Amino acid sequence: MDAVLDFLFGPLKEIWAYPTFFVEVVVGGLLTGVMYSLVALGFVLIFKASGVFNFAQGAMVLSAALSFVGFNELGAPLWLALVLALALMIGLAFVIERVVLRPLVNQAPIILFMATIGVTFFIDGFFQMLWGEDVKRLDVGIPKDPIEISGVLVNTFDIVAAVVAGTLVATLAFFFQSTRIGRALRAVADDHQAAQSVGIPLQTIWVIVWSVAGIVALVAGIMWGSKLGVQFSLALVALKALPVLILGGFTSIPGAIIGGLIIGVGEKVAEVFWAEKIGGGIEDWFAYILALFFLMFRPQGLFGERIIERV
Numbered sequence: 001m002d003a004v005l006d007f008l009f010g011p012l013k014e015i016w017a018y019p020t021f022f023v024e025v026v027v028g029g030l031l032t033g034v035m036y037s038l039v040a041l042g043f044v045l046i047f048k049a050s051g052v053f054n055f056a057q058g059a060m061v062l063s064a065a066l067s068f069v070g071f072n073e074l075g076a077p078l079w080l081a082l083v084l085a086l087a088l089m090i091g092l093a094f095v096i097e098r099v100v101l102r103p104l105v106n107q108a109p110i111i112l113f114m115a116t117i118g119v120t121f122f123i124d125g126f127f128q129m130l131w132g133e134d135v136k137r138l139d140v141g142i143p144k145d146p147i148e149i150s151g152v153l154v155n156t157f158d159i160v161a162a163v164v165a166g167t168l169v170a171t172l173a174f175f176f177q178s179t180r181i182g183r184a185l186r187a188v189a190d191d192h193q194a195a196q197s198v199g200i201p202l203q204t205i206w207v208i209v210w211s212v213a214g215i216v217a218l219v220a221g222i223m224w225g226s227k228l229g230v231q232f233s234l235a236l237v238a239l240k241a242l243p244v245l246i247l248g249g250f251t252s253i254p255g256a257i258i259g260g261l262i263i264g265v266g267e268k269v270a271e272v273f274w275a276e277k278i279g280g281g282i283e284d285w286f287a288y289i290l291a292l293f294f295l296m297f298r299p300q301g302l303f304g305e306r307i308i309e310r311v
Contacts, residue, residue: 023152025272026265031158033264035223038165040241040248040256041172042216047250048176049185049209052112056119058238060214063127064089065221065230069138070131078140082218089214092123097207105202106193124235136230140222161223168219172212173253185209243291249301258302263287 039061046054067088071081100115144157176182188195188205196202217238224234241256244263248255267286274282294301 020151022269024154025268027152027154028158029265029268030261031155031162031264032268033261034162034165034169034257035220035227035260036240036244036263037169037257037260038216038223039220039238040244040260041169041253042213042220042238043241043245044250044253044256045172045209045213045216047245049188049205052109052116053250054213055113055116056123057213057217057241058235059120059123059127060089060092060217061221061224061238062230062232062235063092063123063221064214064218065138065225065234066127066131066136068218068222069136069225069230073136082222085218086215089218090211093207093210093214096210097203101206101210102203124232128232133232136225138222138225138230140226142226157227161227164219164223168216169253169257172216175212176253181205181208240287243287245301246291246294246299247301249303252301252303255301255303263290266290 039057042057042060043054046052046057064085068081068085071084072078076084096119100119101112104112104115142157142160144155146153146155147159148154176185184195184200184205185208187198187200188202195205220238221230221234224237228234228237240263241260244256244259246259247262248257248259263286267283270286271282
């Protein structure tokens with residue numbers, strides 16, 4: 001019993017003894033959570049437009065970062081490399097819509113999901129063949145030195161990345177809620193056939209949403225690539241968005257934000273204060289355990305819609 005109490009409440013003593021350090025950990029977790037939210041947003045965009053989980057989003061993050069670095073290594077300045085990588089991701093969206101999605105209009109979601117798995121392996125192989133498989137260093141000029149704010153040390157890069165991610169998330173949230181195209185996207189998400197019957201061009205909507213998801217993937221790839229290096233593990237980092245979506249809800253942009261913040265803070269606090277008692281590597285599995293808990297008690301997530309099918 002004493003061992004259980006020490007496991008549960010022992011870290012609380014450390015938190016009480018070092019409150020400033022605890023605040024630093026929480027702030028770091030929040031900033032990382034915003035980055036998770038940015039990746040999760042790409043999944044939400046595709047899911048809202050097609051009703052299917054886009055397994056290829058992680059590969060899109062990796063391919064976007066590889067393209068940005070690749071164009072830069074070929075001699076293009078950063079701004080031109082950004083434009084070229086952006087054009088490449090939008091072109092990829094057109095190809096995916098024309099070759100993969102258009103023949104599968106009105107098919108079952110599981111068929112679309114399997115199609116995105118095929119797209120994942122193609123994108124992984126093609127872009128690594130195009131730009132190489134070596135780990136690439138990415139430096140966009142963002143300082144990484146810590147700064148002190150009210151006695152709390154915060155990494156400058158994390159602040160800049162969080163501001164960029166937060167700005168993009170807010171822009172896309174406004175786009176979905178307050179524009180004509182955003183309303184058309186929501187209509188397509190509710191019912192493909194009904195949206196087509198009132199004149200909404202499904203193919204055009206899918207091109208738009210995949211293009212926006214490609215833009216999100218590019219920003220996420222640049223931010224995470226600057227932090228971790230451009231390597232295959234970026235695709236695995238992107239899949240950390242899955243538990244974020246389970247927490248927040250697959251159809252909710254605010255849910256992606258809140259879910260990312262919860263995951264970011266939770267895994268940082270657990271890694272720092274419970275690592276000695278559990279062992280290392282908590283950051284690798286904490287999010288998935290938390291997602292499993294939510295699946296058992298609230299499968300639709302905090303902000304997701306409860307789906308009731310009548311037969």
